[in-house]
Amino acid sequence: MQTRTTDVDAMSPAPALITSRAAVATVFLCFGLAIGLLGGSVPEIARLAGTSAEIVGSAFFGASIAGILGLTLAGRIGGGVSLKKRLLILLLLAAVSLAVLFHTASAAALIASLFIFTFFLASIDLVMNSEGVAVERDLDRPVLSGFHGLASLGVGLGAISGSYLSVTAGLSATAVVSLLVHALAILAVVLGTPDRGATQPVDAGSSWFWPPAALVALSLVLGVSMAGEMAATMFSAQTLVDQAPALAAYAGAGATAFALFQATVRLGGDRLRALLGDERLIRVSLAAAFLGFAVIATSSSFAVSAFGFAAVGVGTACIVPCGFAAAARMSAKPAAAVISMLSLITGLVRIPAPLAYGWLAGEIGFAPAYLLYALLAAAALFLAFFAVGRARLRSSE
Template identity: 30%
Template structure:
């Protein structure tokens, strides 16, 4: 492996880290917006929905530009712009300016997400081995760092001071990292690429795998703490461990996931991961005690950790379609489960309770197990491209 390609592998990891750091930092700005904009929770919810809408619109658009210009060029442009997204939101003086800023920030986050995943696919191809799971592990690590630092920073320097520090750190790391990004070995498409949906049905099925993997993730992130408090009698401090256990286990497994996937193959890893995730989710739904439910959510996180990275690798390695087009479609489908589905889940959970919801989500994970063979394009073997120098 050339020095340039090794640097490219760590450069894209740094972009994942910064993207997660920005999202984690944004999460701490959310409650501040209630007071500084003098709005209610319903209005705040609409603003957050705008963030998600911006991301979902930008994802297929980024795929189009990746097909024309390659992932490296698109990552460079979007990641640098994305570093300033949080600052724009924090500096917005009123409701409407905040709404526009959030749509823009969401678009930059979503577009960077697609392009950095496409670049990770390009590096995987050239290395001949998996790096997607550990790349997502860096994203989780960045989110943890952003969330942990954000609260202290806002208390010490206010929401705007926090945003300035986050922006400076994100910009510096990104500016260094983009110098070392590796690119595709050859153009994936000519300049005549059209902005259209892929015609291959298999990539949509891979999108369903991503969707069914990310809906449970979104449900745990948004509703597990409430489930433990309202239905299992946990205190506020204990209820918070549902998310912490789940996300911590997911981050740890993502760093181990590439070695597991290279050893056993993508399809086998996806099947076993789906079974582990389904067992944990069902146990959490049936658990009579909050402590057992917390352990079960963490167990489910171990399984879910590698499911989305494998789906993204499969999407970026479809025959007859550029990695940008495949990834933009599958990423959009998957993130709709993370950004949109929790709202529907909350509506249902208020009427049925969340135990039946989590039990039903375990069924979605079993469906992923049954569909795992469709992710065979995520399997890797060493090729001549793996030893080519970075371009």
């Protein structure tokens, strides 16, 4: 007897070689590795490009704008394209742009290539977090913090590897490693990420919406955390080189300490979220971040500064995953649209912060200039107590 193939059978996809959770986890890990490789290599890139502290700050000011654009536009352009297809395209573009960035030889080239790479990196950030939210909903339990923990672990491993490779083997060697990292992420997406269809269904309405006050407050808090994370990742190596030039090959230790401690907390962060709740955990985390930045700003020691970066890692660990999860509950819009709106508002903090830091670093030094981020963390803590903490999460059309 011959079994007739039904339409449902014909349309059922073949089973994935790895789970969707494993696939997105791999993307988060590789995302962190790419950031770490760049962060650990910043002093060597800046040295070969002949740039000053102000120029480096300007480059990351431009990168902040690129990051906002990437996070905003990736959730709004091509709504009929699936998350899987977006990830594949963006990972390929990011791989090429990072390899180019490692070979910049002038200040102008550094600013331009960093802008392009950050745009693609931020676009990946939005898409992989949207996929992470989808996986969390599929599993019906918190897993997003764990994904972010893998990204932090990647930053830690990548930062120390980037500084060592770039100084001892050259930036071309670091570029090759970065290409292999992106290839691994692409392979994971191909093997395990399901095609969930259009990210903006035709019946979902416009992806633009007027954000409620609670989302604005939450966005500003996350903006401070994101700005602080970038400062700890991208400026820590230059800070430690400034304090101990003889240890330049190990300058990635600051970003490594930051990222590994961040990863440790994030990997257990979903339990903390369940225990404390997202809003309370955000407030506790901001207090720890303030302490870490204050330590760095008053330090003149390689070891003490590394400790400060570790404290910043602990403090910023859960803010973004808590914030993304909370934001997704604030609106009935698709997660990509909500995170995109949140990311747009974070630009009010993230865009000017590195420019101000670069100016301060040129005036008072790389370590003392972290006072800026200590003040921002204190302001965010105030906002979290008096705005985010009182906000009632609700769905809105």
